[in-house]
Amino acid sequence: MVHRSALLNWLKTKIDGLSKEDESDHVHVECSLIRCISEYRDKELSQIQLDKDFNTRLMNRLEHIDLEVVETYPDGSKRRFNLPLVFSAGFAVAAIIVSVSIFTGESDNSPSFGKMHTHMHISPIDLKSSSYAEMSPEQKAILQELKKNPENVRLLEKLEYYYSENGRKEQATEIHSMLETVSKKY
Amino acid sequence: MTLREKEKILLQKIKAGDKYAYMELVTPFRERLFRKAKSMVKDDDDADDIVQDALIAGYKSIVNFRAEAGVYTWLYRIVINKSKDLLTKRKRMVEKSIDDNEQQFVDERPGFEKKLELSDESSYLIKKINQLDNIYKEVIDLRYFEEMSYADIADLLECNVGTVKSRLFKAKEILKHMILQDERGEVKIGT
Numbered sequence: 001m002v003h004r005s006a007l008l009n010w011l012k013t014k015i016d017g018l019s020k021e022d023e024s025d026h027v028h029v030e031c032s033l034i035r036c037i038s039e040y041r042d043k044e045l046s047q048i049q050l051d052k053d054f055n056t057r058l059m060n061r062l063e064h065i066d067l068e069v070v071e072t073y074p075d076g077s078k079r080r081f082n083l084p085l086v087f088s089a090g091f092a093v094a095a096i097i098v099s100v101s102i103f104t105g106e107s108d109n110s111p112s113f114g115k116m117h118t119h120m121h122i123s124p125i126d127l128k129s130s131s132y133a134e135m136s137p138e139q140k141a142i143l144q145e146l147k148k149n150p151e152n153v154r155l156l157e158k159l160e161y162y163y164s165e166n167g168r169k170e171q172a173t174e175i176h177s178m179l180e181t182v183s184k185k186y
Numbered sequence: 187m188t189l190r191e192k193e194k195i196l197l198q199k200i201k202a203g204d205k206y207a208y209m210e211l212v213t214p215f216r217e218r219l220f221r222k223a224k225s226m227v228k229d230d231d232d233a234d235d236i237v238q239d240a241l242i243a244g245y246k247s248i249v250n251f252r253a254e255a256g257v258y259t260w261l262y263r264i265v266i267n268k269s270k271d272l273l274t275k276r277k278r279m280v281e282k283s284i285d286d287n288e289q290q291f292v293d294e295r296p297g298f299e300k301k302l303e304l305s306d307e308s309s310y311l312i313k314k315i316n317q318l319d320n321i322y323k324e325v326i327d328l329r330y331f332e333e334m335s336y337a338d339i340a341d342l343l344e345c346n347v348g349t350v351k352s353r354l355f356k357a358k359e360i361l362k363h364m365i366l367q368d369e370r371g372e373v374k375i376g377t
Contacts, residue, residue, distance in 0.1 A: 029358045029365075036308035037330040043302045048217040051234055055209065061242050062205045067249070 066162075146182045153182060193257050200248055208248070212241050215258050218332065219265045225299070226269035236272065240264040259338040266342075298327070314364050322357035329354060 163172035199207035223233035
């Protein structure tokens with residue numbers, strides 16, 4: 001316990017002039033705050049001991065993340081793409097078109113494959129409630145093609161991951177349902 | 187080269203896919219982010235996880251980072267959000283297991299809680315700062331400990347710069363009066 005009289009003396013020397021009610025009081029408080037918190041910060045941060053493997057763990061996790069890269073064009077417009085998909089962008093677009101064509105509701109039930117449909121305004125059919133038997137022969141054929149080629153499935157999985165990582169859950173769920181359908185045995 | 191210029195160069199490298207540049211960017215902030223998380227969740231392991239998760243989340247959304255804000259302020263905000271998420275989860279778990287009138291209080295107060303060997307002056311002032319209301323303690327912490335700009339503090343607290351300045355002024359006024367009271371012997375010092 002520090003005696004009050006001793007502290008009063010100390011206060012007078014350390015924070016001299018505080019009793020003068022003028023603007024310089026704030027300067028004294030400001031200086032004291034900077035000095036004191038700087039000392040506090042140095043001591044507190046020096047005592048924090050993070051896990052030795054902190055950086056290793058972080059780097060390992062970073063290795064599994066594919067960063068979305070933004071390319072800025074001279075006109076200021078931006079184009080975003082995912083690094084692993086750069087070399088398969090054409091396939092990805094093809095997969096999207098195929099998936100939209102297959103899984104977009106068509107009232108006339110006409111063959112849709114090959115028409116390059118992009119009816120994004122049409123609600124996708126509910127895959128959970130749709131059975132394989134209800135699909136058109138064309139849709140079944142495409143599903144069979146998807147099953148035959150693991151590359152297509154891998155591409156769709158990438159797309160699902162890409163959408164889920166970018167917060168586009170609806171599209172990710174749709175692709176997931178599609179993959180589930182493809183993985184089923186008929 | 188200023189810190190901000192260095193940050194911008196590192197950001198360009200990161201956006202081009204350089205993960206090591208990201209490590210270089212965030213390594214100086216680890217301990218300060220950990221301190222913030224720890225002050226909120228009161229647990230070393232949870233704070234460690236929160237900082238890891240925050241740095242991963244930061245990396246994932248680095249393309250959305252606004253260069254006008256400091257990288258540290260941005261990561262600091264992510265740490266706060268993740269800490270709040272954890273506190274909310276804990277609260278839900280407590281609500282399930284304990285009756286309402288027995289719920290544990292989660293201390294989210296900002297401040298300078300750690301007992302450190304400080305000089306007499308610093309120790310005295312820290313004690314006074316801890317007596318301030320949370321809104322004043324918070325701005326003191328952000329301004330003097332985190333060394334954030336007024337604009338960054340305003341952004342973080344979702345208020346305008348004027349409010350930040352006004353709170354800081356008020357905080358210093360209160361501190362000044364506390365010290366003067368002690369000097370006049372109106373309040374017993376060292377208790």
